[in-house]
Amino acid sequence: MNVLLLGASGRIGQRTATELLDRGHAVTGVSRSGTVEGLDDDEFVAVTGDATDSDDVAKLATGHDAVVSTLGPSDDESPEILTEMMDAVIAGLRRAAVDRLVWTGGAGGLKVGPETMLIETDDFPEEWEPVARAAIDAYDILSEAEDLTWTYLAPAAVIEPGERTGEYRTAERELVTNDEGDSYISMADFAIALVDELEAENAIYAYLGTGN
Template sequence: MRILLIGATGMVGRRIAGEARDRGHEVTGVTRSGNEGTAGAEAADAAAIARLAEGHDAVVLSVPPPRDGSETEGPLLEVTRGVLDALRRSGVRRLVVVGGAGSLEVAPGVRLVDTPEFPAVYKSEALAAAAQLGVIRAEAGDLDWTFISPAAVIAPGERTGAFRLGGDRLLADADGASRISAEDYAVALVDELEKGNAVRRRITVAY
């Protein structure tokens, strides 16, 4: 499989690239800077991303909202809509998005981001990712998309290959902890690229 990976040098992106290449897939990395052997392009530039996507089987979008204190939602939605436009221009139908956990439900109609315990420092970012999911659900019905939310906590760790998949509900272990390593998140994402079990759906992955 030929995969265009936008955001290939981030914490999650570089692990997706490694997992996919270890399985024999061809990965074209894209970053704003073009460093580390990646192609340089702005993720919101539909024409540039379309040119890079041509001939690929799938696009993976692994770009978080801005984390510099500036507005989060507008730039993330601009990137998202740019990538959707790029897929249509290039003829690539498959899109997998590295999403956020804040929009996962902890009770019927209650999102994680709306709970009193949710850290205020991450709230703007989580709301932007929730808005991204809304845009994809509303505007990408002609594409074969999957939005993959991690557990509440995702960090570098061990690749175990042992985890659970869910839907719109936050997954937690017996102690109430919701976590996943970035390595196992990458395993789940590449699994979905290969198998296509969750097309036009949001899924989540956790221990």
């Protein structure tokens, strides 16, 4: 597949680029800086682009089979920029006639009980609330895009550099936890999950939680 990867220079983005390339996909990696450290592969090109600008997204997406997002707000930006990115990416894909989008979301909107989202629990760290809310708002926008074949994949509550084990679980709209009740996934295993979703023959329109 010829894949446009938005946020390729980020922590999850770099690992996703590596996973895509290892599986034989061609990758155009987008960030505002236009540079991705440590990736030297004939099938990879790093380019500059702004994911809040639908014209940029439309130009960049043209000719690709699918778009994967590992976009995240910078420390100096309001997390609400995530909804601007979602709006611009959806508009850009429509103009570029690309209909497959796999988006890295947030765990805050996943359910931990029949009526309770992770973000609503007492233990949820206050400092993560703004970005978790923005990720839920971005999901709400994506869920209306019925003309796109989209998947919104959330990491576990904790995602860290960690080992690539090749094993992970997913659950629809639910936080995935292990026997000890911890919700964890390594970035390398999350990248596997993202690419598995991209390659899945029957793409699902779903908000999926992941975890080891």
